Amino acid sequence: MTLRICVGFALCVAMSLGQAATVKDRSPHAAPATGGQPEPSVHLGPRPFWLVDDMDDSPLKARLQACNTDSVKKTDFSIGHRGAPLQFPEHTRESYIAAARMGAGILECDVAFTRDRKxxxxxxxxxxxxxxxxxxxxxxxxxxxxxxxxxxxxxxxxxxxxxxxxxxxxxxxxxxxxxxxxxxxxxxxxxxxLTGTADWRTDLYASRGTLMTHKESIELFKALGVKFTPELKSPVVDMPFEGDYSQQDYARQMIQDYIDAGVQPGDVWPQSFNLEDVLYWVNETPRFGRQAVFLDQSAPTPENTSLAYMEVLKAQGVNILAPALWKLLALDNQGQIVPSRYAENAREAGLDLIAWTVERSGPLENGGGWYYQTVTDAINNDGDMLTVIDVLAREVGVIGIFSDWPATTTFYANCMGLAKH
Structure with a gap:
């Protein structure tokens, strides 16, 4: 599906908020569209090109500068992390629509429960x-x-x-x-x-932020023609909640919302930092468990970065591993960014990889902070983000990257021939 670009990001987003209800979705598993509206256009806006201009001279920079962006496809490689929270209130309708308009093929609803267990x-x-x-x-x-x-x-x-x-x-x-x-x-x-927004973000689009239920997010994502990656958030209350709502009840309820909505399992990547949640889906809801994502936030040790550890995960039925991007990267003897041993062992064990999160660190001139900690010495400008994305895509071989501003990953995927949906 090829989509035209709209020039002028702020104007395009404003248009998208009014058009969301009539987006025509050609996804075979989505609810039928009405009103005969055309497919939504993808808006890259100026930021990806600004990042390219900021890169050090390299063959990658030259290739991205030469990229033909007359037409752009949305892509599953580009995952909207909480929507597009670099500039929009996270997990709101407005944030999700903005992310979809930037070509994110998959959007994330982090899932928590209310007092009445919704x-x-x-x-x-x-x-x-x-x-x-x-x-x-x-x-x-x-x-x-x-x-x-x-x-x-x-x-x-x-x-x-x-x-x-x-x-x-x-x-x-x-x-x-x-x-x-x-x-x-x-x-x-x-x-x-309620104030305190970081100076590298903005409150420009925070004048409204429509909160959403998980079920509402499913219906919105269907209308936008994108896929789903819900994350079961770890409760801060004791479980079972109020004595009779267990972790398993919670994990089952999240999947049931997709079953009730008629969403095909192949369009859903359920996530959790809790391996027990992932194994529950693998064993109890196996059609959804095939794409269950284990979010790995553990500190690296020789044991949990080893090939043996990765092979155990694979043997348990885990197919997709998603660590912070720094765990997938290292520096070689020449100070170049390369895949880490963790990444190499995960791939050798047959695990697919997803990385998180780009566009979340603010200006990168001082090394990028937490998300870039293993490659800090190679990070000194914002354009280096595209170098990191390139290593993750072409050398590590990730199947997707979470971004707080999906236009950046959409641009890269289209320029490098990775824009598949």
Whole structure:
């Protein structure tokens, strides 16, 4: 499916928010479209080209500069991490639509549960105080595990708040508004607490942030013609919740939402940092378990980077491993970015790999921070992100990359012939 580019990103996104309900989806498993609307266009905007211009001179830079972007395809290689939260409030309708408009072929709903055990899209069960306006809603702030407490300028004590999805009902959750994930630790009022967005992000698109249930995300993604990668978030409450809602109930409920919506298992990549969740899907819902993704956040050791460890995962039925991108990369003796031993052993064991997350670190001129920690010495400008993506794609062989701004990974995949959907 070839799509035309719209020039001028901000204008295109504004158009997309009004057109989302009539997007025509040609996916064979999606709900039929109505209204005879054309396929949505892919908007790359200026950022990918700005990144290319910032690259050091290299054959890769020359190839990307010469890339013909007269037509661009959406691609499963480009995964919208929480939507497009570089500039849009994460896990909101607006963020998801923006990510789809940037050509992400797969979108992520991180799944948490409310007090009445309904599934909603949130990165963590306990992040409502930084990702929504809850502390400024007195009746709901009062229900938080830790209602807002102002900072004390005299002592330097920071503000406090902790608000969980499990503190409130679905109806109460839906009454909230999403915001950029940030807070002001020295706030003395709830309104001040809601500020603090990093200066390399923006509040330009945060004037509205429509929160979504997991089921609503499924219907939206179907309408947008994209696929699904829900992540079962680790609860911060004791499980079983209230004595009778177990981890297995939670894992089963997430998959059941796709079954009820008529989504084909081949269009879903369920994820968890908890290996037990992944093995539950492998053994109890095997059609969905074939594409279950084990998110690996463990600190590397000789044991958990070894070929033997990878072979055990494969033997248990795990087919896809997804670590932070730094675990997949290393520097060779010449200071060039190359695949890590972890990556080589995972591929030798027959595991597919997905990397997370690009476009999440802000400016890279000082080495890139946490996500680039194994290759920091090779990172000194924002264009180096495309070099990292290139090594992940062509040398490590990842099947997809999560991005907070999917236009970047969409651009790369189209230029390098990886744009398959």
């Amino acid at each position: 599934l909603v899209c949130r990165h963590a069960q306990d992040d409502l105080h930084t990702t929504t306006n809850i502390v400024a809603v007195p009746a709901l702030n009062a229900k938080c595990t830790q209602p807002f407490v102002p900072a004390d300028p005299a002592t330097g004590a920071p503000a406090e708040a902790e608000c969980r999805t499990s503190d409130i009902t679905l109806a109460e959750f839906k009454s909230l508004t999403g915001k950029m994930d940030a807070y002001n630790p020295m706030a003395t009022t709830p309104e001040e607490y």
